[in-house]
Amino acid sequence: MSTAYSPTELPQxxxxxxxLRADLDEHGYCLLANALSPAQVETVRGRLLDQAAGEMxxxxxxxxxxxxADDGTPPPNQRVLNMLDKGEEFHQLLLHPIVDEVxxxxxxxxxISSSVTANIANPGGQPQALHSDQGYVDIPITDAVVCNxxxxxxxxxxxxxxxxxxxxxxxWNRYPDPVDDYSKCIGLEGPVGTACVFDGRVWHGxxxxxxxxxxxxxxxxxxxxxxxxxxxxxxxxRPETVATMPERLLQRIxxxxxxxxxxxxxxxDQQGLLVDxxxxxxxRRSVP
Ligand SMILES: O=C(O)CCC(=O)C(=O)O
Numbered sequence: 001m002s003t004a005y006s007p008t009e010l011p012q013x014x015x016x017x018x019x020l021r022a023d024l025d026e027h028g029y030c031l032l033a034n035a036l037s038p039a040q041v042e043t044v045r046g047r048l049l050d051q052a053a054g055e056m057x058x059x060x061x062x063x064x065x066x067x068x069a070d071d072g073t074p075p076p077n078q079r080v081l082n083m084l085d086k087g088e089e090f091h092q093l094l095l096h097p098i099v100d101e102v103x104x105x106x107x108x109x110x111x112i113s114s115s116v117t118a119n120i121a122n123p124g125g126q127p128q129a130l131h132s133d134q135g136y137v138d139i140p141i142t143d144a145v146v147c148n149x150x151x152x153x154x155x156x157x158x159x160x161x162x163x164x165x166x167x168x169x170x171x172w173n174r175y176p177d178p179v180d181d182y183s184k185c186i187g188l189e190g191p192v193g194t195a196c197v198f199d200g201r202v203w204h205g206x207x208x209x210x211x212x213x214x215x216x217x218x219x220x221x222x223x224x225x226x227x228x229x230x231x232x233x234x235x236x237x238r239p240e241t242v243a244t245m246p247e248r249l250l251q252r253i254x255x256x257x258x259x260x261x262x263x264x265x266x267x268x269d270q271q272g273l274l275v276d277x278x279x280x281x282x283x284r285r286s287v288p
Contacts, residue, residue, distance in 0.1 A: 014031065038192075051080055062078065066124070075126075083116040084233075098149060098197065107146070115231040116221075118217065119217045130164065131205055133201075147197055150196045159187075159209075163198075165187075169201070188207075234255070255275050264277065
């Protein structure tokens with residue numbers, strides 16, 4: 001931890017929902033202890049690592065965490081995108097009580113998933129530039145319009161790439177600048193199975209991994225229901241995946257009409273209804 005803080009000054013992992021909401025409001029992040037059981041971690045991490053290895057073997061892996069070396073060696077870290085289409089193991093995370101209890105506290109109860117991705121910070125990975133997850137919002141930045149739930153699928157430490165984050169920066173009403181003083185930056189810590197919710201305005205970035213083991217995190221990025229999603233769920237999920245999803249999950253991924261937004265032709269679905277992407281379209285018509 002940064003020497004700028006005393007050990008108890010910052011959020012600690014807790015299962016107390018009131019404390020979690022208070023930590024999020026005050027510090028811009030909170031830590032839910034035991035968010036996933038050891039069996040859930042095993043299942044989710046197993047499917048993730050299998051998928052990551054498959055994408056690597058197929059030469060389609062998304063790599064970051066540093067520059068491409070002169071000899072063409074890709075950077076060490078690996079992202080896995082569009083995870084909802086890569087295993088039902090990831091669906092359950094969008095229905096976890098942390099969404100209603102904490103995410104909705106920040107973003108309202110009609111929040112939708114913006115993306116579900118994994119970030120495997122491998123040994124040698126360099127620190128990501130500090131950023132806000134809602135950098136597309138003009139200043140003044142009044143409210144959070146997005147947030148992240150970061151599932152720790154291994155122990156997170158400042159040494160192994162635990163997310164660099166500046167507590168309280170969600171209230172600074174501006175975006176990071178490389179000339180800023182980052183001495184109040186911490187490396188997120190938490191035992192495997194912890195979930196961290198962080199406000200979209202808080203300054204943060206993947207930490208450098210100085211160990212010999214990968215740091216495995218899964219990111220549920222959330223947004224208010226009127227904001228464009230990071231992953232185009234309607235286009236990126238295969239129909240057979242959508243067909244397996246219960247109504248609550250379809251609502252959570254933005255397949256529910258919100259006000260006048262999110263309709264599909266014919267005749268606007270009414271507010272609050274689930275759209276059916278498989279139903280016939282009207283297409284071209286003319287008077288016979
Ligand atoms: O995985 C992390 O520690 C943070 C990732 C992050 O900040 C990002 O993907 O923009």
